[in-house]
Amino acid sequence: MSTGASWRCRLRSVTLAVLLGLPLAAPAAADPVPAPVPACTITDERLTELSGLVADGEHWYAANDGGTAATVYVLGKDCQVQDVITASTDPYDVEDLARAADGTFWLSDTGDNDSDRETVALVTLTPNGESTFFRxxxxxxxxxxEALVLDGAGVPYIITKSPLGTADVFRPAGxxxxxxxxxxxxxxxxxxxSTDTPGGPLPGLVGSVTVTGAATSADGTAxxxxxxxxxxLFPVKNGDVVAALAxxxxxxxxxxxxxGEAIAFQPDGSLVTGSEAGTDGAGQPVNVVAGAARLVAPEPPAEEEKPRSGSTVSSASEAADDGLPAAPAAAVTIAAVGVVYLLFRLLRRRRSN
Structure with a gap:
């Protein structure tokens, strides 16, 4: 394409943008996705089947896959077990962990690899070891x-595991x-x-679409x-989990x-993930994605621009009421038209030469 033709194309684009009131600058790029960073490695033999995680400002709380008692392990940020909370309730196959606003843990006893369970269950466990069983x-x-989240009102949502990439979401009907x-x-x-991200025990791309865990941010917005x-990551507005997942x-x-089956949000919005030990039985790291929740954080409301001192027009709407264009819009339009006119004159002059 010749230089003159290139200039004419740009001129037409700018002219069209001005006439339609379109912005002349490209929008800012989205925030980059932070890379996961290993924080520490879980080597405790009691947590070789790590399947659920939740977090507060000081600890991580972990649940094992399966088990014969409702049990939550309290970890320091060095991956060392500091305490164990347990009750005599015997679950069938625990797969995920959530925590309500009052500190009660919810164990998702919903695993059913062989599709032979007539019922599944949720188990609540208080920090002092009291449990309740819900079929x-x-x-x-x-x-x-293998995935469970709670909404702001404490309603549980169970997300199914499917190798076909379609996960169904259920909640109690009453x-x-x-x-x-x-x-x-x-x-x-x-x-x-499906994605080409490596990881997991399943062959090919199947593992990239199989939901194995879930979490809700501390403020309920993700x-x-x-x-x-x-x-x-899904943005949550007004606590509506169903709308968020759409x-x-x-x-x-x-x-x-x-x-990898475990996932949690820390109070600062960082994402925490963990894995079962795998076939080699070696300890697995806990990985942290710093500030991940900000990727779907709601935009802060725009601040209303205050009139400058001495201005006789307090807002664009008042200017329109007076039959005048709003000052900033008028200035931008006039400047843009001026630029277009100068480009047009320059192009005409080059062509005449």
Whole structure:
């Protein structure tokens, strides 16, 4: 393309932008996705099947896959077990962990690899070791599920595990009864696309779409679903979990974890992930994605511009009421038209020469 033709194309683009009132500058780029950083390594033999995590400002709280008692391990930020909270309730297959605003832990006893459970369950566990057992039934068929989140009101949501990339979301259809069962209702479906992020025990791209854990941020404005290879962050508005899971998520590639199932948000919005020990039985790191929640944080409301001292027009709307264009808009439009005119004159002059 000749120089003159290039100038004419640019001139037409600028002219069209001015006439349509379009911005002349490109929008700012989105925040980059932070890289996960290993914080420490879990070597305690009691946590070789790490499946659920929650976090507060001082500790990580961990749950093992399976088990014969409702148990939560209290970890320091050095990955060392400092305490164990347990109750005599015997779950079938614990797969995830959540924590309510009052400090009560919720263990998701929802694993069903062989599709042979007539009911699944949730177990609550208080910090002093008191537990309550809630049986649940699906409305359609048997499901294997490894992910649990709580909304701001403490309502639990169970997200199923599917190697086809379609996860169903269920919540209790009414108040939970103990021992129950309480019927569940399906409220959403989440579809994930395969990625080439390495990790997990499943072959090919299957592991990248299989949901293995979930978490809610401390302020309730973000939900994270994880697969064996990636985390997906969803913005939550007005506490609406169902609407949030219908939004387009932000994907955060995770490190090559042997069997990554655990995920949590720290109070500062950092994302914490962990893995089962895998086939070699070696200790696995806890990985942290600093400030991940900001990737889907709601934008702060725009501050109302105050009139300058001595101004006779206090707002754009008042200027319009007076039959005048708003001062900033008029200035930008006049300047842009001036630029277009000068470019036009310059181009005409070059062509005449």
């Amino acid at each position: 649940l039934t699906y409305p359609d068929r048997k499901h294997d599920a 108040p939970l009864a103990s021992p129950g069962p309480t019927p569940l209702e399906q409220v959403a479906t989440v579809r994930l696309n 939900i994270a679903l994880r697969t064996y290879t990636d985390a997906y 939004e387009e998520p932000v994907r955060v590639p995770l490190p090559n974890e042997a069997q």
